[in-house]
Amino acid sequence: MRPAVFFDRDGVLNEDDGYVFEPNALRWVSGAREAVRAVNDAGYFAFVVTNQSGVARGFYEERDVLTLHDWMASDLASVGARIDAFDYCPHHPNGLIAKYSVACTCRKPQPGMIKRLLERFHANASCSFMVGDKQSDLDAARAAGVAGYLFDGSNLEAFIAPLLTDWSRCLGRERK
Template sequence: MMRPAVFFDRDGVLNEDDGYAFDPAKIRWVQGAQQAVKAVNDAGYFAFVVTNQSGIARGFFEERHVRNLHDWMSCELAVVGAHIDAFEFCPHHPDGLIERYRILCNCRKPQPGMITALLERYPVDINASFMIGDKQSDLAAAQAAGIAAHLFDGSNLHTFLAPLLTACSHGPPHRSPSHRGDAGK
């Protein structure tokens, strides 16, 4: 059965973007983030995370560190009765120091590869789904995958998200204009 999905960027949307986050001891949740994920779960949507993690290509940390952080986030979310259905991350960067990750790929946002991989694995209702990101590259990836995109303003994530869930249950989602951007991490 098809279900809508919310695609969250990670750094700057779910957790504060302090630059190349990988240590759970240093992670600070964005205000309302855990409640936002729970609201997505309670509304019957899939909850996905799609995140560029070029710190791997740059040699700052390894894939296992990212997986460990995602496991920690899952445990933290479980405390409030919330969950992420899948985490996707891109370890690549064309200027990376680690040769095997120094590539141009289709998963690094603004490319849609992480989103399209999830769309292939899960029965997602694309027309009722949307992305929440804090950079133009997040919005561009969503739009390239054919889903709506909303630029998170850095406020309380639950407060930001709640009317989007309501809007999607009463008709097709609308596309928010974007006004800032960069290539992401």
């Protein structure tokens, strides 16, 4: 079972410029694309788990989130990096769009998105970790049984490099 790195999106992979949903508005955090490639090269799954309350608030639609994630995947591929899966929560209990105006188990700090991906990919939770920029990210990680690290906003590649270990040691055996 491979471990995973869970990335929050806004504030970790891209600058948190408030409700980003258009590719031309996205600004990568310094070292973000290289960090994803390092995660790939280390043999970890790379996942994005992101609250997208802009959907519930009526600022944009789910298709806009999917379009942005497709663009991000394409841009990452251009530097030899990949996200294995994106998951997002469109809900907010105070949303303006009725079908999204709910309290759910996927909106961080709830662990739903992380748990779904762990199960779907059969990832090893005990060797996995989350990189987030808010306490709610760390709370979701803890509730899902994975470690959490608070990103300081500097270079993401430099931040994540010391966190990537030979995960076979975590599993107690040599990787084959």
